[in-house]
Amino acid sequence: MRKAFSETLTRLAAADPRIAFVTGDLGFQVFDEFENSFPGRYINAGVAEAQMIYTAAGMASEGWKTVAYSIASFATARPFEQIRYCVAYPNLPVILVGAGRGYLYSTSGVSHHAADDLALMSALPNMTVVAPGDPCEIEQLLPQLFALNGPAYCTVGRFGEPSYLAEEPAVLGKARLLRKGEKVAIIGTGEIANEILKAYDVLTAEGITPFVYQMHTVKPLDTATLGELSQKVETLIVVEEHVPYGGMWSAVADWGVREGLPCRLLRLGPPDSFALGNLKQNELRKRWKFDATAIADACRTAWRR
Amino acid sequence: MYATALDERARTIRATTIQMAHDGREGHLNGALSCVELLLCLFDGWLRIPREQEKAPERDRFIFSKGHACASLYAVLAERGYFPVSWLDRYATDDSPLPSHPCIHALPLLDCSAGSLGHGLGMATGKAYGLRLDGNSSRTVALISDGECNEGSTWESATFAASHKLDNLLLIVDNNGVQSVGRSDDLMGGTSLEEKFTSFGWAARTVEGNTTAAVKMALSEVPFVKGKPSVIVAKTTAGAGVSFMQDQVLWHYRVPSDDDLQRALQELGATPLHKRSNP
CATH class of the missing domain: 3.40.50.920 (Rossmann fold)
Structure with a gap:
């Protein structure tokens, strides 16, 4: 799912020059193509999740469509107030992406568990909350999240989940x-x-x-x-x-x-x-x-x- | 010492601010009074924010981060004609455009809401980065309190600004030395903000922040160093301009009584721009 996310994001960014990506120092080699293709629009804020959100929110307030990316627990619980105050409250188009939600990083310990992320993000007014289940789903949902032009939280799983068949396409807001x-x-x-x-x-x-x-x-x-x-x-x-x-x-x-x-x-x-x-x-x-x-x-x- | 027209206006802004605090039953005069000269100098032609076109892309951006102290910001914005002076009597009332902490939904001409401390510099860095990436030469200014330098996030943002060489960013720290329940020197171990910012890669300058000439001089030299973000550490006095309010922790919260108001106005020798007809 992570590869699908990176590839979809790069494809969307090629078509939309207002898309920028901010990472909290995570995603080694995952976003190389994005970084190489769009210098300046790839920003590593460092191990500084508050600053990751500020960068994404400040840019969004100037007309950019930003993605802020970290491991799900560090993307949500750590900078929660920044998300609440600087993204959700001003209703800015920031897509917050949490990698490895739930217990994907279970062996890394409680620090890396994100079993409360959906609650945290759902509690925020203006916030759309999405948890795709396979590579195809994130590929279908990501452009719909950009089209929202408002705050969203989207999770991304690991590398190499299988894609499943479905009876219908993934439509944002619809089971x-x-x-x-x-x-x-x-x-x-x-x-x-x-x-x-x-x-x-x-x-x-x-x-x-x-x-x-x-x-x-x-x-x-x-x-x-x-x-x-x-x-x-x-x-x-x-x-x-x-x-x-x-x-x-x-x-x-x-x-x-x-x-x-x-x-x-x-x-x-x-x-x-x-x-x-x-x-x-x-x-x-x-x-x-x-x-x-x-x-x-x-x-x-x-x-x- | 002779008083300039700007100093005269500072007295009127102070009188207005104290009147608003009295009428609106809101405290936070310490921080509102300490930054009067900073606001006046910024809005005396330095900030390029055209009235009626507060969202023009080429305008400068201004983030007033010490939200609780916004009474003097509102007074200066009204004095400068950004909204009618008559609005001031709605300060801190229900559904007001001028709530006790600034809100962009209430007053859309603002660039940022404020109330939770430590966010102003961060938002400013994002704006400054985004503007530069757009080839937009607008400047971004954040005015923060020294108390906001307690916040760890301020230093994440300071790191980011230096690493990205944001010389289109100006930070002004209203270093009035007094916080909510203590003194900033005690809380920060008596360390120097100028030294801290310098070591973080900023071009820093300490000025007398309640002296308009000193503030104007510093502003005229921004950016201090090409390729570095600039910070003005403004040494100010909490509750500046009123002898019985100055430099006391009490006036962070205290709401001026009728008597306090009269004494303050008398001492300032200035008339508020506006007061509530039926407070």
């Missing part, structure tokens, strides 16, 4: 149907979609066919699709690699309470806890029961209810 189904729907955001699809493959072999939706846009939440879906299924399962407060689960549950949800709502995801032990990402997902096996188990139980 994306990955697999048609019945009775049960599994919805996720970000690259947990890949884990959900693994579970889906296991389930279909058993004759269990749930809907799978990728909610790449966390904010604004596509409540229209959720509303229709909740009429069609008995159980909605939200899978998230995010703390239980303020992420996709929170958003869906909040909407469900307001609307009077006609179906059951389940959550699979980490508890309200720091992820200690420096486990590998798949081990962590297993321990906290939101890996493919746990997703398949939960779906199977819901299907047979």
Whole structure:
């Protein structure tokens, strides 16, 4: 996904001379082509996330369309007030890009975990929050984020995730149907979609066919699709690699309470806890029961209810 | 010492500022009064910000970062005709264009909102970088408080400005020595701001910030060194111009009473530009 991001950004910047890129000293060799192609429009602010945001915001206030890039935890929690005060409040066209959200850098420790980024960014007025799940999705969504001409947070996964097939293209603000189904729907955001699809493959072999939706846009939440879906299924399962407060689960549950949800709502995801032990990402997902096996188990139980 | 027309105007701005603080029930007079000469000198033709065209691309950019101290900024902007003087009586009222901390949504002619300290220099660096990349020769000026030099982000920005050789950037530090609940010298270990900025790669100059001639002289020489950002460390007095307010931490917050107001106006010997008819 990171390669797709870099290539898409470079392509968009070639077409739009107002696009500039600011990094917080991260992305070794990832943005070489951008840097070489657009000198002056590639800026390394150094290990200075506040300054990264200032540079992006100050330039945006002068008519530039800027991208600020760092590891997700350092892109969001570290300069949160700069984002709030200098980007969201003045409503400036800055796309904040957080690499490796969730527990992608799980073995690096809590410093590198970003399981609260969606909550932090969703709390900000004017902010659009997007977590693509595969290279194609980021390629499709990035130009739509530039077209917003306002503040956005977008996550980028690692190198080399598989691209998945989907029933429809990725449209900003709209839930994306990955697999048609019945009775049960599994919805996720970000690259947990890949884990959900693994579970889906296991389930279909058993004759269990749930809907799978990728909610790449966390904010604004596509409540229209959720509303229709909740009429069609008995159980909605939200899978998230995010703390239980303020992420996709929170958003869906909040909407469900307001609307009077006609179906059951389940959550699979980490508890309200720091992820200690420096486990590998798949081990962590297993321990906290939101890996493919746990997703398949939960779906199977819901299907047979 | 003879008083120039600018000094006369400074007294009127101070009287207006104290009147606004009184009418609007907002304190922060220390910082509002300490930067009066700085604002007057900047807006006395140095800053190229044409009235009615405050968003013209070729204008200079000005960021007033010490947002809490904005009463004197508003007074100077009104005096210079950027908005009607009658607006001043809406200072710190509901839905006002002149809230107690400047907001670009309330007063769009501003380049930046302010209130959270330590952001002004950073935003200025982004603007200065973006303008230069555009081939735009406009200058960007940030006026910050010495208290904002407590903020780590200020030094991230200082590093960035020097590394990118932003000589289209001018920083003015209103070094009035008094913060919210303490003195800046105590909080910064008595260290020199000029030395700090110099060691960060800036061209720095310390001037008497409540002396218009000294401020004008320094401004006339900006940029001090080609290829370096410039900083004027303006040695000022908190609550300057009113004997019973000067250099006291108390007047960071205190709202002037009726009696305080009358004493201050009498001592200044100046009439406010405007006062609330029905405070």
